[in-house]
Every structure is written in C-alpha cells, then in structure tokens.
Amino acid sequence: MTATSRTLICVDGPGGPTPEWFVPRLCDGHDLTILWAPAGDPLIDDHKRDLFARWKCRQFTFNTGDDLTELIKKYAHSEQSDGILCFSELRVIEAYTAALELGLPANPVQAINAMRDKYEQRKLLAAAGVPVPRYARVRTGTELKEACRRVGLPAILKPVTGAGSLATYLIDDSTDLPAVWELARAAHDRDSRGGKTSTFILEDRLIGVNKHSDDRYGDYASVESITFDGRTEHLAVTDKLPLTPTFRENGGILPSVLPEADIETLHAAAADAIQALGLKNCATHIEFKFTADGPRIIEVNCRIGGGVSEQLFYAADYDVVDALADISVGRQPARMKDPERYAAILLPQIASEPLEVVHAPTPDEVLSFPGAKSAYIKYSAGDCPRWEDGTVAGTLARVFAAASDHETLLRTFHRLEGSFNFVEIPC
Incomplete structure (x- = not known):
C-alpha cells in the first residue's frame, strides 16, 4: 500500500471479471475488503478463500437471503471504506444502494431501480424519447395472452431480471402459450440469476440487418x-x-x-x-x-x-x-488509449438439440490456436450440456484471443467450434 491508497469494499458474485483477474489489480493501490457468498462446493470455496488470503484481503462471507445492502453498509462503516465496487449483475443493485445511502459515488435511486429491471428500463427510455420496441409486463399466463395481443407477434419473452439469455423464448402464432409460460417459469425459478419473482417482459421482436x-x-x-x-x-x-x-x-x-x-x-x-x-x-x-x-x-x-x-x-x-x-x-x-490490436472473447455454443460431448480439446490444444491467450474448457467427453438454461449452460469453452486483425480471430473461433464432437442422445 502507498500513502495514496484508498480503502475499498468489493462485492463478489457471478458474472464480470473473475477474482483471479480483479483481485491482483485492486490490491495494487487499494486496501481491499471482499464480501462473497460461498457456493457450497468445497473446492470452489477453498480456492476463493485461499486467493483472497494470499493477496491479504480482508474477507467476509454472506448467504443468499441475507440483507446484502445492510451488510455492505456495516462493513463499509467498520472498514472506513472510501468506495464500494461490484462487477456482478446479481449484486450490483445492493452495492450501489449501499453506496448511495452512505454518500459514496453511486447512481440516483431511479437509476438503481432500472439497473436490473428491463421493464423499468423500457419505461424510462421511452419517457425520454429513446426508441424502444413495444413491450408489456407479464406475471401470469393470462397476462402473457393479453401481452401478445397488445405487443403483437412475433415477440420475445424474457425475465425482467434475467441474465445470459436465461428463460428467453420466441413467441409466434404457433406457440403454445400455456406450455411456454410454464417452461419459462421453471427455467427462471431453477436459476440463481433470476429475480425473486417470476416477472417477465414481452417485447416486439426486432428484425435485424447485418x-x-x-x-x-x-x-x-x-x-x-x-x-x-x-x-x-x-x-x-x-x-x-x-x-x-x-x-x-x-x-x-x-x-x-x-x-x-x-x-x-x-x-x-x-x-x-x-x-x-x-x-x-x-x-x-x-x-x-x-x-x-x-x-x-x-x-x-x-x-x-x-x-x-x-x-x-x-x-x-x-x-x-x-x-x-x-x-x-x-x-x-x-x-483509454487507442487500441493497438483486436481482442475476442469466444464462447462456442452447443447446438439446440440433445447432444452428448464425445470429444473436447484440451486447454493446451486451444492455446496453440492463432492469437489464443487463455482457454477454459467447460465440458468433457460424456457431458450433456443443458443448453435450455441459456448462454452459460450452453457454452462449451471460454477463450480469450488477440491479433492484429479480425480475420485471424474469426478463423480461430471457427477452429474452436470444430474441435468439439458430439453424438445425439434420446430426448
């Protein structure tokens, strides 16, 4: 630490840069306290605990269901923190709310309420004259039917607080609305990235151009x-x-x-x-x-x-x-200075059908691909990814790559996709 070091509370959670990435950077110039929730997996939890200890971070744990805003405020007081930081979409509301209530740099209440609620976002954007698709809030199967009439079809149904394409469905004239509503609710409720209640938004489907x-x-x-x-x-x-x-x-x-x-x-x-x-x-x-x-x-x-x-x-x-x-x-x-090269995050997805992985590349094999900087292979032979649960569940690998041109990175993605083999499994 230096004489200009600031004390900082960082709230860890799913999404954003990993602790392996952000902890060394934050510890260089900040007196760091980490608040984190154990996952219940001893290997994962011990790894995090050891990482934070190795970098001499003060660390406190919390459980799902705790009043996180009050906990952040409590530790910010006791640690005399100069700021509160959070990279996780699942924790950012509580982090900014605590910062605002403590008079630290944050966002206004109205902005905080719209941070994770897509319905509130749409209302604020529309009120300011920002173009948005037609939309309606959906909390029941009956409301879904009425929303389809108001918004029109085709449309997209997704949770107001979802992430990573969780429980996102295309709705058109052929859709069995009661069935898709039950599917959406079930997918939302079994995933921790969803909100506390099964509230969705139906939006007019935007027709894209390349x-x-x-x-x-x-x-x-x-x-x-x-x-x-x-x-x-x-x-x-x-x-x-x-x-x-x-x-x-x-x-x-x-x-x-x-x-x-x-x-x-x-x-x-x-x-x-x-x-x-x-x-x-x-x-x-x-x-x-x-x-x-x-x-x-x-x-x-x-x-x-x-x-x-x-x-x-x-x-x-x-x-x-x-x-x-x-x-x-x-x-x-x-x-930020002007970029000197191009950088990619490559997240090849399994096809939207029941498949079993029969071959996956090793990290070392992927690191031999042009431009590859780091490689994490999520699935191995015998695994059956649940692509129905969104981007995270369907991601076969997470690879970062950099090169002097886009073309190299596009070719590396194509090679990465082709390095996995699958076999169909019974539905």
Missing part, C-alpha cells in the same frame, strides 16, 4: 462505456458473433470494424440511453440490434460486459478494473 455483409458476424453489437460524475467515455464497440438458438451468445470482437459513421451512431444512442436512465457513476454494457430503422436497444447493463475487462486489456493495455475502482472512490479514471 451491417457487416458477412454472415460470420451477428446483427447486433454492444457499446462499452464508463461514466464518472455524469460524464461518459465510450471505450469500444464490440462486434458480436451470430447468436445460437435460443438467443445464446457466441462472443464478440473489439474494437469494431464497422464504418466510423456507424460507430458514431452507436455512441450517440448509448449516450442517450445513459442520460435517460440517469446514470452517473458506473460502467455500462449496452446491446443494440441493427434494424432497417437504425440501432435499437436490446438492453442496458449497468456493469462491465462479460469478458470486456480482459478484451480491453489485450486490445489496448487498458485496466478497466482500476478505472472502475477510481470511479467508486470519486477519482477521475485514466482515459
């Missing part, structure tokens, strides 16, 4: 930004790979290779959304669908996007973890 004229790219993109004291810096636009049914992400590459005019349009649309929601001190990961009428917001996430921390580091040597720590203690973050 701005790249290359089917190796998807018809959507994301804008990665940080906002400090109401002033926003756009860090990058991420070109997304095509989705796998049902709406599962395969990763993305930044910075974008779209024409500058398209990037400026996305930046302006992201700035409008940030202003409409009243965000003041946070990261944002805003996903846009390209349509014939221009980019339309899919959703606003008030956190750094999954994998974006690593991508920004590999592309521009930029430490967004440190930047967000600065924001949390009221200090101006460093500006």
